[in-house]
Amino acid sequence: MRKIYKIRNIAQHQSSLGFIYAVKIISSVFVENYIKKREIMSVSSIPKVISGDLESLQNIIDSIPYAVFVIGSNGSFIDCNSSALQVFNASSRDDVIGKVPSILAPEKQPNGNESGIEVNTYIQNTHRSGSSSFYFYHQTFDKRVFPAHVTLKRIIYGGDTCLLSIIIDMTGQVRIEENQALIHENPYALIKLNPDLTIADVNPAFLTITGYKKEEWIGRSAGDFKVLKGDGPTPLDAINTKSTLRGTYVADFPNGITSMEYSYIPIFDPNGIIMYVYAIFADRTQLDSKINELGFLIRDNPGAIATIDLQGNFKAVNPAFQEMSHISEEKLLSMNVSDLKILSKQGISFSDIISSKKASKPKFMNL
Incomplete structure (x- = not known):
C-alpha cells in the first residue's frame, strides 16, 4: 500500500496526461495483485475473509475505467474486466474471450500496416522484453475507431506465461495535443x-x-x-x-x-x-503600407483616375478626375459611369471591357 500511496501523491502533481499514466500504474498493480492471489489460492478452500478479499479486488479491477485484458499463450483473450466490455461496446464476455486482439482494431492502422500484423509484433516483442507501451488505433464492436495508449506486461496466469493488457482511450488527449500543435505552429x-x-x-x-x-x-x-x-x-x-x-x-x-x-x-x-x-x-x-502608398500615388497623380466597381459605380476618384469632370467627389461617388454625359467616344464600352476581361484604352469627350 505504501507504493500505491506514493504513486497517488506523485499523480497529484502531474499534468493530466501524466496523471492518466500514474493511475494506469496503480491499475496495473491492483490487477497483478489480484492475479497473484488467484493463482496461489483456491477460492473454494480458503477462508471466507480471503475469498471476500479476492472479491473486493475483482470489484476494484472492474471499476477501473480502462479496458483490462489477459492475452493467453496462444495469442487470444482469456480474461477481461467489465470496463473492457463497456469500452468496446461488447454485449458479453463471449464477444471477446477466445478471440484474437485484432478483432478490436480496424483492418489497417493509419500508417497503412495491417492491424493484425502489428498486434502480433507487439505481442512477440513483449514476450521477449517483459513489457511494452505504445499508441494503437482500436475499434469498438459498433465500428468506432479511437486512438489508444496500450501497455502490455508479461505475467504468469493459470500456470502459463500470458500478457496483461491495459488500454486507455486517448481521444480527448489526442485532440488536446492536436489543438496545441495547431496553436503553437x-x-x-x-x-x-x-x-x-x-x-x-x-x-x-x-x-x-x-x-x-x-x-x-x-x-x-x-x-x-x-x-x-x-x-x-x-x-x-x-x-x-x-x-x-x-x-x-x-x-x-x-x-x-x-x-x-x-x-x-x-x-x-x-x-x-x-x-x-x-x-x-x-x-x-x-x-x-502598400495600400497607403498606392493611395498617395493615385491622389497626387496628375492623370485623372477613378475606381469603378463591376456594376459601373464610382468607388473612388482622385482630384485630377474631379477637375477633369467638373464634378465634386461627393457627387461622383453617388453616380454610375453611365450617368456621365458623353458627347463622343472611341473604343469599346465599359460593359465590353468587363466581359472581355482585358485592359482597353477607350477615348471619350464628356460635357
Whole structure:
C-alpha cells in the first residue's frame, strides 16, 4: 500500500496526461495483485475473509475505467474486466474471450500496416522484453475507431506465461495535443482568452509580431494592449452572440506600430458554457503600407483616375478626375459611369471591357 500511496501523491502533481499514466500504474498493480492471489489460492478452500478479499479486488479491477485484458499463450483473450466490455461496446464476455486482439482494431492502422500484423509484433516483442507501451488505433464492436495508449506486461496466469493488457482511450488527449500543435505552429498570432478575458496562452507567432515576452502577458487582460485605433467588436461581443466576429485595429507594440486584422472565436462546452475565446491576428502592416502608398500615388497623380466597381459605380476618384469632370467627389461617388454625359467616344464600352476581361484604352469627350 505504501507504493500505491506514493504513486497517488506523485499523480497529484502531474499534468493530466501524466496523471492518466500514474493511475494506469496503480491499475496495473491492483490487477497483478489480484492475479497473484488467484493463482496461489483456491477460492473454494480458503477462508471466507480471503475469498471476500479476492472479491473486493475483482470489484476494484472492474471499476477501473480502462479496458483490462489477459492475452493467453496462444495469442487470444482469456480474461477481461467489465470496463473492457463497456469500452468496446461488447454485449458479453463471449464477444471477446477466445478471440484474437485484432478483432478490436480496424483492418489497417493509419500508417497503412495491417492491424493484425502489428498486434502480433507487439505481442512477440513483449514476450521477449517483459513489457511494452505504445499508441494503437482500436475499434469498438459498433465500428468506432479511437486512438489508444496500450501497455502490455508479461505475467504468469493459470500456470502459463500470458500478457496483461491495459488500454486507455486517448481521444480527448489526442485532440488536446492536436489543438496545441495547431496553436503553437500557427503562422498567425494567436491568443487564448479565459472566460474572464484574461490571457491564458499566446503562441510564438504572437511573440514574434509584437516583441513581447510570454510571461509578460499570461494572466493579464487583452484590453491592456496599447490600441491606437480600433474598428470592430470585442471578445465579449463574440461570447454574447456566440459567433465568430472580425475587425481591425492598430496597436503600439515593442516591435513597432502594427496594423492587425483579428477574429474572435468563442468556444463553448456541450452545455453552452463559455470555455475560452481564441483571438487570431493577421499582420496587415505591410499590406496597409502598400495600400497607403498606392493611395498617395493615385491622389497626387496628375492623370485623372477613378475606381469603378463591376456594376459601373464610382468607388473612388482622385482630384485630377474631379477637375477633369467638373464634378465634386461627393457627387461622383453617388453616380454610375453611365450617368456621365458623353458627347463622343472611341473604343469599346465599359460593359465590353468587363466581359472581355482585358485592359482597353477607350477615348471619350464628356460635357
